[in-house]
Amino acid sequence: xxxxxxxxxxxxxxxxxxxxxxLDIILTLIFGSFERNSTGTQDFEIQEENSEQKWESPEPxxxxxxxxxxxxxxxxxxxxxxxxDPTTAILSSADPTNSTPPLVxxxxxxxxxxQHNAMENVKExxxxxxxxxxxxxxxxxxxxxxxxxxxxxxxxxxxxxxGFIPLFVTVxxxxxxxxxILAIVNCSDxxxxxxxxxxxxxxxxxxxxxxxxxxxxxxxxxxxxxxxHGPMTVDPTLQRGPNQKTILDFHDVLKVTYxxxxxxxxxYRPQLVLMSRNHHRVIVNQAKVLQVAEDVGFDVVVFEPxxxxxxxxxxxxxxxxxxxxxxxxxxxxxxxxxxxxAVFMQIVPIRNSWLGDICYGKLALRLGxxxxxxxxxxxxxxLADQFPNDMLDPNDQGGMLMSDWSNWNIYMNQNxxxxxxxxxxxxxxxxxxxxxxxxxxx
Numbered sequence: 001x002x003x004x005x006x007x008x009x010x011x012x013x014x015x016x017x018x019x020x021x022x023l024d025i026i027l028t029l030i031f032g033s034f035e036r037n038s039t040g041t042q043d044f045e046i047q048e049e050n051s052e053q054k055w056e057s058p059e060p061x062x063x064x065x066x067x068x069x070x071x072x073x074x075x076x077x078x079x080x081x082x083x084x085d086p087t088t089a090i091l092s093s094a095d096p097t098n099s100t101p102p103l104v105x106x107x108x109x110x111x112x113x114x115q116h117n118a119m120e121n122v123k124e125x126x127x128x129x130x131x132x133x134x135x136x137x138x139x140x141x142x143x144x145x146x147x148x149x150x151x152x153x154x155x156x157x158x159x160x161x162x163g164f165i166p167l168f169v170t171v172x173x174x175x176x177x178x179x180x181i182l183a184i185v186n187c188s189d190x191x192x193x194x195x196x197x198x199x200x201x202x203x204x205x206x207x208x209x210x211x212x213x214x215x216x217x218x219x220x221x222x223x224x225x226x227x228x229h230g231p232m233t234v235d236p237t238l239q240r241g242p243n244q245k246t247i248l249d250f251h252d253v254l255k256v257t258y259x260x261x262x263x264x265x266x267x268y269r270p271q272l273v274l275m276s277r278n279h280h281r282v283i284v285n286q287a288k289v290l291q292v293a294e295d296v297g298f299d300v301v302v303f304e305p306x307x308x309x310x311x312x313x314x315x316x317x318x319x320x321x322x323x324x325x326x327x328x329x330x331x332x333x334x335x336x337x338x339x340x341x342a343v344f345m346q347i348v349p350i351r352n353s354w355l356g357d358i359c360y361g362k363l364a365l366r367l368g369x370x371x372x373x374x375x376x377x378x379x380x381x382x383l384a385d386q387f388p389n390d391m392l393d394p395n396d397q398g399g400m401l402m403s404d405w406s407n408w409n410i411y412m413n414q415n416x417x418x419x420x421x422x423x424x425x426x427x428x429x430x431x432x433x434x435x436x437x438x439x440x441x442x
Contacts, residue, residue, distance in 0.1 A: 063093045064127050066105050072228040073111035073166070076127055082222055084144065085134045086213035089125045089185060091146070091222060092132030102130035109185070110148040111166045111228035118151040118162075123185040125224055137215025142181050142205055144222040145170065150186030154307065157333045157359065159191075164198060165234060166226035168250050171202045173240045174223060183208040183217070194311060198257050232333075232363040247366045254336060258315035264339075265320060270434035272298035273317060275326030275334065280413035281349070283327060284382070285420070292420055296427045298323065298434075305331060322434040327416060328356045335360060340368030341437045343430045347374045347418070350381045350392050351411045370433045374426050382415040 066076040082093040108122040125146060147167070152158035171180060180203055187209040192199070199207060208217065229235040236244030272293055276286065283289055286302075293300050301321065305314050318324060318337035325345040326332050329352075335344050344364045348356040353375060364371040378384050378392045387410075 063129050064103050064105055066107065066127075070228075071114060072230070073113060073225055074107050074109075075223065075225040075227060076105055076107050078127060078222045078224075080221065082219055083132050083134060083136060084146070084183065084210075084217045084219065084222070085132055086208075086210040086215075086217070089123055089210070090132060091125060091127045091224065093127070093129055094131075102128055104128045104130070107224055108148065109146055109225040110151045110162060111226045112151055112158075112162050118158075121152075121186070122148045122150040125185065127224065132216070134216035136218035139218045140181055140205075141220060142179055143175065144181045144183045144208075144217070144219040145175070146183045146185070146210075146222060146224040147226045148186045149184050149188065149191050153186070153188075153191060156305075156331060157329070159195070160333055160336065161232055161359075162226075162228070164195070165232060165247075165250060166228045167202055168245075168253065169229060169234055169239070170223070170225075170227045172245055173227060178202055178204050181205045181208060181219070183210055183222075185210045187211050190307065194307070198254070198311065201253055201257055231358050232360075233366075247363065248340070248368070251336060251340075251367060254315065255319075258312045258337075259319060262316055262319070267299065267322075267438070269297055269299045270322035270431065270438055271301060271320065272323040272325065272430070272434075273301045273303050273321045275324065275331040276302050276304040277327065277330045278304070280415065281327040281330045282415040283347070284415050284417040288420060289418055289423065292424050293427055296424065296431050298427075298431065305334070322437055323430050325430070328352045328360070329412065332360045335364055335367065335369065338367065338369055341370070341440060343370040343372065343433045343437070345372040345374060345426065345430055347376065347416060349376045349411065349414045349416055350378065350383060370430075370437070372426060372430055372433075374423065376416050377419065377422075380416050380419055382417070383410070 063080050064076065064078055066074060068074045078091065078093045080093045082091055084091045105127040106124055107127070108119050108124050110119065110122040112118045147170075149163065151162055153163060171178060174180075178201075182199065182203050182205075184207065188211075192207075192209070229238050232247070234245055234247045234250055236246055239245065274283075274286070274290065274293070276283075290300050290302065301317065303317055314334060315337045318334050319339060321338070321342065323343040323345065324332075324335060324338055325347065327347045328349060332344075332346060338344060344360075346356050346360055346364075353373075356373070361371060361373065378389065381392065383392055
């Protein structure tokens with residue numbers, strides 16, 4: 001009896017083991033070994049190394065791919081030889097698979113896709129694998145970057161927010177040593193004249209104004225669109241390359257472009273630049289404000305650059321100054337030209353604080369500026385006599401705009417009459433910071 005029980009117990013123990021080994025043998029024969037590939041780590045390293053050397057799209061085996069996952073922008077890639085017909089804005093790439101029907105993607109290459117009234121002024125570019133029966137008038141050996149200078153271009157904030165900062169980010173991310181040809185739609189003569197020196201910083205090749213071309217251009221590959229990291233932002237955590245950039249690197253590009261041969265003059269008193277306006281966002285009592293600034297100890301410069309003002313002049317006025325002040329939206333994008341350590345004071349009208357922070361405040365901190373905010377009181381706003389106080393509540397910065405965008409012009413076009421005793425305290429604070437800045441510079 002004992003032997004029989006021992007045999008039964010042994011059988012019960014062995015049967016599961018035999019089943020397990022049998023199953024393992026069967027699965028191995030079908031699927032192969034489950035052991036880690038001894039070269040797996042090496043393969044991964046090679047793959048990573050190769051991926052850093054190429055700018056190609058997430059699906060490099062496809063002729064055309066588009067990334068439409070971002071709030072600000074779309075980006076399309078053509079990884080194969082392609083031909084661009086400037087008269088139709090069609091970019092065609094031969095499809096080795098001869099897919100039927102042909103692939104077709106359309107893109108408006110301007111990084112503000114969420115705002116329809118901006119995108120209405122952006123020319124649409126079509127990408128397709130359908131044959132383009134246009135002979136190559138010009139054949140290039142360098143990839144193309146196709147983008148638009150339309151949208152809200154001609155306003156300095158938008159020139160940089162949707163133009164040059166995204167261009168800086170995109171070129172740095174995909175094209176080492178600026179080895180790229182810029183092919184631009186909505187490319188006006190005044191824009192090229194005004195920013196020609198700066199545009200040339202992003203490429204080693206002649207620029208193609210597609211609005212004036214009539215012959216087809218052939219490229220080995222192309223990217224259509226510009227990347228954006230957000231309002232006036234260069235985010236190193238979002239970049240592809242090993243040498244991440246910040247807005248200070250963009251500032252250096254501006255300095256190299258417009259500061260050649262320029263030396264900041266020595267001064268005994270700090271220089272304050274007041275960004276002036278003669279229409280909406282006006283400082284109504286500007287003459288008195290200037291007198292207070294001089295009494296505090298500043299040398300004051302009143303500056304109102306226009307579309308015709310040379311960028312080199314804008315740079316030199318701002319770069320040689322210690323303090324810049326102005327009403328939100330009145331040319332404050334020019335803070336880009338201030339030296340790190342300078343003082344930037346933003347006068348923020350009623351219900352503009354949230355926008356002032358997004359457009360200029362965060363940028364000031366990233367540029368290393370001493371940032372001062374002057375929030376306009378209700379009685380200082382031109383809206384005080386036009387609307388009830390519940391429409392001027394300074395604690396509700398964006399609610400009125402977000403609930404009804406027809407209110408935009410109301411709040412963006414207000415003028416201010418500054419309370420001189422109150423504003424003088426802010427000027428004194430700016431003066432103290434400016435003197436420290438001057439001492440640090442020797």
